[in-house]
């Protein structure tokens with residue numbers, strides 16, 4: 001999880017000196033707070049059966065999970081591998097509420113798709129065309145623009161204009177294929193019935209773009225995921241100290 005290391009460092013620095021206060025505790029009903037005056041940070045953790053609320057300076061996130069082992073959501077956190085991507089799916093507001101577009105994931109996806117296409121015998125010059133038309137664009141920071149570049153990209157596609165009379169012609173250029181019936185095979189001036197269709201043939205285009213994983217959990221959510229793990233560790237240590 002190296003991509004989150006910097007966020008972890010921010011959290012650790014913010015809460016390097018923090019005081020814990022148990023406001024209420026009644027079995028699984030807990031309200032615990034931490035304040036870190038130096039960084040003016042605050043963290044609030046509240047639980048009730050099957051629910052966990054992590055709130056404070058970095059936003060409020062409500063997890064809910066109904067399972068045989070999740071009545072105490074502290075146990076759920078203790079037993080889970082640190083994975084904000086997956087934890088986001090347990091948010092009452094839904095995973096999309098904390099996801100943001102990640103340019104580096106988009107670039108990686110484009111490269112992976114192209115590498116696979118090249119292995120499977122893509123049209124010549126595909127890599128160079130992708131680099132020139134997508135990867136070298138300085139507009140990839142905008143999700144909408146980046147996705148439009150990906151959707152619109154095609155390479156090595158042939159457009160065949162074919163007429164019901166049997167005549168046909170292949171074009172590299174889409175608009176040349178569509179204007180064929182006006183200039184090269186002028187159907188309005190020919191006798192008989194001529195009906196022209198254009199078909200795209202071969203070539204490469206990106207597919208299933210809508211399913212690409214190009215989002216990541218946002219900074220504040222990852223921060224609060226660290227906060228939750230840390231808070232429960234602090235809480236457990238305090239309980240152990242009391243027991244001893």
Ligand SMILES: [Zn+2]
Pocket residue numbers: 163164165166167185193194195
């Ligand atoms: Zn014709």
